[in-house]
Amino acid sequence: MKQTHQLIQKWYKDHGRVDLPWRTTNDPYHIYLSEVMLQQTQVKTVLERYYFPFLKKFPTLKKLGNAPLDDVLKMWEGLGYYNRAKNLHKTAGAVNELPSDIDALIKLPGIGKNTAHAVATFAFKKPVPIMEANVKRILCRLNKLKTPTDKTLWEIAYNLVDKENPFEYNQAMMDLGAILCTPKDPRCKVCPLCDICQGKDEPTLYPRKKKHVVSTREQNIMISVYNDKLSLTQRSGKFLHGLWGFPSLDVPLCASEYIGDVSHAYTHFKLKCKVYVYNAPNKKEEHYFTIAQIQKLAISKVDDKIVKLYLDTIQTY
């Protein structure tokens, strides 16, 4: 095992993404933020568009906890999976500093088993493994596992972790999965784990791919216009909770005009919106905003596309 750990260390030193900003800091908040942002988003996107502006706006856990949720959602705009931002905000409001203990971390809002392990090992150098998608794939291939349970994978991960250098080991495992042990085209010949890998002859058999069925949801979206301002409401349901958006109606209003379709792909479904515009005869209790004001609100990607469709439409008149 020692030799394998040495090979992993060497590979990481030569080929790993050692300069990523969350790998060169000891600040648990910065590391925790990166872990949450990276849960559903690629490194490039987080690095180029979100990580630094977020930290500039909320440089400490305390400042994040004291900020209004709307400001946090605005900085998260476009990253999607907004529950991540809400839980981050809740955690920041609940503790002055992050604990190093895995059980204490798991009790905080939105921190699951893997994030707790990642914060514990990356921020506090605890000798524990992590279990994100890249690591899971490597463990399955090392052990020829097609459909392993989480329990099995965690047991294997705990046996394999380098307890002397857990930080570098875990970062290396993520990079190995992202760079060498890729889903479709693993490069086993140059992999430091080749000698101990049981699945290297047919690596793409492991793990077995799940069939992914994506359904389509359809909505009628109503843009109510009064005095060149548009009506938006803050969503209170589970979907996109807390973000501002246009309401959907079962049946479009008679006096409304259809202006086009907008669609957006989420992980589990595709949303298809038929967009209608309605000139409100008077201002009701809804919130009406100018386009400039809307640009300052936290809105989802699909609502952003709806605004663009509306602007294109009025410009062609």
Ligand code: SF4
């Ligand atoms: S030897 Fe191949 S299948 Fe095994 S861990 Fe390395 S890249 Fe993945």
